[in-house]
Amino acid sequence: MRYPKILLTSLFLGLSLPALASEIAVKLYRNPNCGCCDLYAKHLEANGFEVALIDTTDMASIKRRYTVPEKLEGCHTALVGDYLVEGLVPANIIKRLLTEQPRVKGIALPGMPVGAPGMPGTKRAPLEVYYLDSGAKPGVFATF
Ligand SMILES: [Cu+2]
Numbered sequence: 001m002r003y004p005k006i007l008l009t010s011l012f013l014g015l016s017l018p019a020l021a022s023e024i025a026v027k028l029y030r031n032p033n034c035g036c037c038d039l040y041a042k043h044l045e046a047n048g049f050e051v052a053l054i055d056t057t058d059m060a061s062i063k064r065r066y067t068v069p070e071k072l073e074g075c076h077t078a079l080v081g082d083y084l085v086e087g088l089v090p091a092n093i094i095k096r097l098l099t100e101q102p103r104v105k106g107i108a109l110p111g112m113p114v115g116a117p118g119m120p121g122t123k124r125a126p127l128e129v130y131y132l133d134s135g136a137k138p139g140v141f142a143t144f
Contacts (some may be wrong), residue, residue: 040118047091088116
C-alpha cells in the first residue's frame, strides 16, 4: 500500500519539528565544587534547555549582583530570558514561567532540598517555588 505523499510529508514534519524547536538558553552561575548543579544542568538539558555553565567560587557576589534575598538563596543562580531562576527549580516550572510571563523578577527554590532536580532522593513534603521578591512573605508560584 502506498501512502499519499501529503501524509508522508506531514509525518516527516511532525517528527522533525520537536528536534528543530529552538532550545531555551540558560546561563547558570555555579560553584564548580557543587555537584548538584551539574545534575541540575543535565536535567534542564534533557528538557529542551541549552545550558551555559559559568563557574565561580564567589557565588555571594552573584547573589548580590542580582539581589537574591538571602532566605531564597539556592546553590546556583540562572538567567532564563528576562527572568532570574534561583536554585533547583524543575524544568517544567521554568517553562510555565516563560509561558505565563508574570511581572516578577524571577522564581526561586531555596536551599538544596532532597527530591528537587539535581538532589536525588525522595521529597519529605511538597516543595514550594517562590516568587523572587524581597517581601516579608514571598508568594508561591508553584508546588511540586
Ligand atoms: Cu548545586
